[in-house]
Amino acid sequence: MADPKLQLAVFAATGRLMEKRRKAVNAQVCPDYQELRTQAHAVKRHTIENLDHYLEVFERNVTAHGGQVIFCKDATEVADFVLGLAKARIARLIVKSKSMTTEEIDLNERLEHHQLEAVETDLGEYLIQLAHERPYHIVAPALHKTKEQVADLLTERLGVPRETVIEKQTMIARAVLREKFLAADIGISGANFLVADSGAIVLVENEGNARLTTSAPKIHIAIAGIEKMIPRAQDLGVFLKLLGRSATGQPLTVYTSFLSGPRRGAEIDGPDEFYVVLLDNGRTKVLADRGKRQSLYCIRCGACLNHCPVYRKIGGHSFPWVYSGPIGAILTPQFLGVNHEPGLPFASSLCGACAEVCPVKIDIPKILLDLRSDVKKTEEREGTNRVERLAFRVWAWVMRHPRLYEMAGMAAASLAPSGNGGGWVRNVPWGIRVPPLDAWLSQRDLPSAPTKSFRQLWRERR
Amino acid sequence: MSRENVLHKVRTALGRCAGQAVENPPPVRLTVPEAGIEARIAVFFECIEALAGKTYRAQSLEEARAYVETVMAGRKAVASNAAILRECGATALAGVESGITDGAHLRELSAYAACGITGADYALADTGTLVMLASPQEARLISLLPPVHIAIVERKRLLTGLDELLSILPRPADQTSSMVLITGPSRTADIEQILVRGVHGPGEIHVVVV
Numbered sequence: 273m274a275d276p277k278l279q280l281a282v283f284a285a286t287g288r289l290m291e292k293r294r295k296a297v298n299a300q301v302c303p304d305y306q307e308l309r310t311q312a313h314a315v316k317r318h319t320i321e322n323l324d325h326y327l328e329v330f331e332r333n334v335t336a337h338g339g340q341v342i343f344c345k346d347a348t349e350v351a352d353f354v355l356g357l358a359k360a361r362i363a364r365l366i367v368k369s370k371s372m373t374t375e376e377i378d379l380n381e382r383l384e385h386h387q388l389e390a391v392e393t394d395l396g397e398y399l400i401q402l403a404h405e406r407p408y409h410i411v412a413p414a415l416h417k418t419k420e421q422v423a424d425l426l427t428e429r430l431g432v433p434r435e436t437v438i439e440k441q442t443m444i445a446r447a448v449l450r451e452k453f454l455a456a457d458i459g460i461s462g463a464n465f466l467v468a469d470s471g472a473i474v475l476v477e478n479e480g481n482a483r484l485t486t487s488a489p490k491i492h493i494a495i496a497g498i499e500k501m502i503p504r505a506q507d508l509g510v511f512l513k514l515l516g517r518s519a520t521g522q523p524l525t526v527y528t529s530f531l532s533g534p535r536r537g538a539e540i541d542g543p544d545e546f547y548v549v550l551l552d553n554g555r556t557k558v559l560a561d562r563g564k565r566q567s568l569y570c571i572r573c574g575a576c577l578n579h580c581p582v583y584r585k586i587g588g589h590s591f592p593w594v595y596s597g598p599i600g601a602i603l604t605p606q607f608l609g610v611n612h613e614p615g616l617p618f619a620s621s622l623c624g625a626c627a628e629v630c631p632v633k634i635d636i637p638k639i640l641l642d643l644r645s646d647v648k649k650t651e652e653r654e655g656t657n658r659v660e661r662l663a664f665r666v667w668a669w670v671m672r673h674p675r676l677y678e679m680a681g682m683a684a685a686s687l688a689p690s691g692n693g694g695g696w697v698r699n700v701p702w703g704i705r706v707p708p709l710d711a712w713l714s715q716r717d718l719p720s721a722p723t724k725s726f727r728q729l730w731r732e733r734r
Numbered sequence: 735m736s737r738e739n740v741l742h743k744v745r746t747a748l749g750r751c752a753g754q755a756v757e758n759p760p761p762v763r764l765t766v767p768e769a770g771i772e773a774r775i776a777v778f779f780e781c782i783e784a785l786a787g788k789t790y791r792a793q794s795l796e797e798a799r800a801y802v803e804t805v806m807a808g809r810k811a812v813a814s815n816a817a818i819l820r821e822c823g824a825t826a827l828a829g830v831e832s833g834i835t836d837g838a839h840l841r842e843l844s845a846y847a848a849c850g851i852t853g854a855d856y857a858l859a860d861t862g863t864l865v866m867l868a869s870p871q872e873a874r875l876i877s878l879l880p881p882v883h884i885a886i887v888e889r890k891r892l893l894t895g896l897d898e899l900l901s902i903l904p905r906p907a908d909q910t911s912s913m914v915l916i917t918g919p920s921r922t923a924d925i926e927q928i929l930v931r932g933v934h935g936p937g938e939i940h941v942v943v944v
Contacts (some may be wrong), residue, residue, distance in 0.1 A: 285789065288927060301906075303783045304765070307763075307772045311763045314760040315759060315760055316761060318759045319759070321748065322748075322750070322756045322757075323744050323748065323755070324741055324744045324745045324748065324750055324752075325750075325756045326832065327740075327741065328741070333939070334800075334909070336846070337907060342738075342739040343735040343736050343739070343740040343741070344736055345739055345740055345743075349736060386942045393934070394859045394924070395922045395924040395925070395933055396924030396925075399924070399925075412923075412924065412927075414924050414925065415927075417925065417926075418926060419925055419926055419928075424926055437932060438925045438926060439930050441925060442922060442930040444926065444935055445933075446932070446933055446934060447919075449934065449935075450789065450845075453934075454845060467907075469905060470906065470907035470908075471907060472904050472906075472907045476878075477922070478921050478923075479920055479921070479922050479924060479933045479935065480878060480920040480933065480935025480936075481933075481934045483874070483897055483934075484878065484935075486912075486935055487874040487875060487878065487912070488841070488875070498740070498744070498770065503759045503902075504759070504762065505904060505905050505906060505907070506762040506764060506900045506901075506904055507899065508795050508896070508900060509762075509763065509764045509896055509900050511762055512896060513896070513910075522879050523860075523861045523916075523917075524861045524863055524896070524915060525913060525917065525921075526785075526916065526917050526918050526920060526921055526935075527915065527916060527917075527935070528914065528915040528917075529912065529913075529914050529915075530906055530907070530908035530912070530913040530914070531911065531912050532906075532910075532912075533907075534911060535868075535911055536910070536911045537836075537870075537871075538835075538869075538870040539868050539870065539910070539911060540834065540835075540836075540837050540840055540868075540870065540872075540873035540874075541837040541840055541841060541868075541873045541874050541875050542911055542912055543875055550740070552736070552740045554745075556740070556743035556744055556747050557747075559743075559744060559747035559748060560746070560747035586777060611883065631802070635864065637803060647835060682804075686795075711857055722800065722835035
């Protein structure tokens with residue numbers, strides 16, 4: 273928020289994404305958009321409610337196609353598996369295509385710690401890796417970088433002459449990464465969908481880096497959260513239409529890969545080994561809460577971020593974890609515990625834009641409210657935030673007594689400072705800036721107190 | 735590793751037990767519109783062109799070959815083993831390598847060729863999409879490594895859209911380890927949302943309907 277240029281850039285970028293989505297879901301071009309959402313919600317609900325069954329079906333089908341499924345409960349287990357395999361195959365270089373799940377478990381750091389080189393290959397993700405940062409947006413990780421910053425980054429990290437033309441910057445990255453693809457021992461991807469009846473993973477992308485990651489190296493490892501499941505390949509008719517449109521306004525992304533197992537029989541190329549890592553890492557905890565379980569329906573389109581007035585103002589790096597925006601605000605407390613960042617569920621005006629654009633109809637505002645209530649329960653149990661809780665209890669009591677409320681209002685109005693800036697109190701006097709209020713007032717102006725209260729006006733005009 | 739642990743936690747969370755029966759999932763929702771071949775071709779070309787892809791309608795196999803020759807403009811190409819490429823004579827053009835069955839060899843050639851020439855198992859009219867199934871006829875990397883991709887599609891392979899594909903191929907995994915849908919040239923907008931084509935895959939795509 274301290275950087276007005278960045279704030280403007282984020283606002284403009286999310287605005288363009290909103291506009292693209294709006295055109296792509298418009299009734300003329302996608303007449304059945306609402307029915308698709310309803311179907312997607314129903315299919316996700318069914319799958320999540322019976323997840324154990326579909327996990328087993330998926331595993332059976334991957335195995336039947338010559339692949340292997342590895343269940344992992346946390347980040348350490350995933351890293352151990354990848355490291356073990358790399359060691360057994362004497363692998364050094366790993367290429368990665370964009371995966372929020374591997375961001376979630378800091379996989380790159382863990383691999384680098386063991387002298388493995390793990391290179392991100394999605395252009396935005398590659399830039400973020402060069403800058404040692406965290407993705408700014410689920411879909412557009414380098415949304416916050418200007419071409420000048422990219423020029424500096426490429427010069428500094430790759431030693432190439434400074435280049436500010438975006439096309440040329442892209443070609444520099446292409447050349448560097450092409451070498452990596454052809455030399456890599458292992459390709460690691462995420463998965464947009466896990467298809468139970470096919471034992472397949474589905475990847476959507478525009479650049480071709482996911483295709484290269486999954487086709488060029490001898491070993492392909494896909495790492496996905498257990499909730500990415502859908503029952504049938506035929507369900508993709510619904511989900512692919514919603515995902516591209518909601519994320520970037522594309523009816524289909526440039527590449528959609530449907531991958532099941534290693535290269536088969538006489539097929540000419542493709543990996544010799546195929547692994548799917550199914551990750552828990554807190555998801556079963558979310559699953560156990562009937563009311564908030566629907567958080568796991570998310571297909572990571574990022575539409576809720578683009579439409580969120582809070583995200584558009586404060587940007588992705590203000591959120592405490594890898595998932596930002598409204599979906600991040602409901603996932604983070606559920607994965608890491610409500611105490612991790614208790615303010616997070618409150619950082620929303622509950623305007624409902626997220627729920628309106630969510631392609632799988634997750635009721636994000638309701639989950640935010642439930643989480644607020646969870647935070648309050650924890651505070652009561654642990655005796656934290658006493659002053660605030662006491663203040664609200666007094667407030668609630670006063671509100672229930674109309675006469676008292678009116679008197680309190682009059683008293684407050686007579687004490688309030690008078691406006692010194694067009695009906696607003698720009699410099700709130702120190703007398704009112706006592707500790708809990710001070711932090712709040714330091715960023716805001718106070719409206720001047722009205723001369724007559726609403727109740728007085730009501731009585732006069734009735 | 736944690737197979738039993740994770741499955742157990744999932745079941746506990748859902749209040750289910752191992753092997754418990756599952757109700758049927760909601761019925762599949764696929765809608766296949768009626769559209770004649772001419773209408774399909776028109777929409778198909780319109781979509782590809784909107785994505786800056788090139789289109790060509792060949793009235794004969796000879797015309798298809800001649801178009802490929804023009805696009806190649808004397809450059810080197812790798813061709814897949816699709817029957818249509820042999821039939822139209824594209825594999826016999828000067829500078830075209832084809833008939834490759836060895837993965838390492840194919841990869842080497844594709845990494846340095848200017849053009850990759852393939853068939854397409856299907857095409858989807860309403861999104862301008864090519865559907866490529868990996869097989870002994872079609873390698874994965876020919877449509878991916880060279881900067882130019884030329885695809886020759888028989889008109890009978892042109893479907894209305896994704897839903898029709900999924901009703902013809904309800905389980906693509908039964909046939910191939912890899913089905914890829916290609917919709918336009920490779921692109922990115924990761925720096926300042928400025929569109930750049932050809933970031934990792936081909937920046938130029940030519941679709942010929944015979």
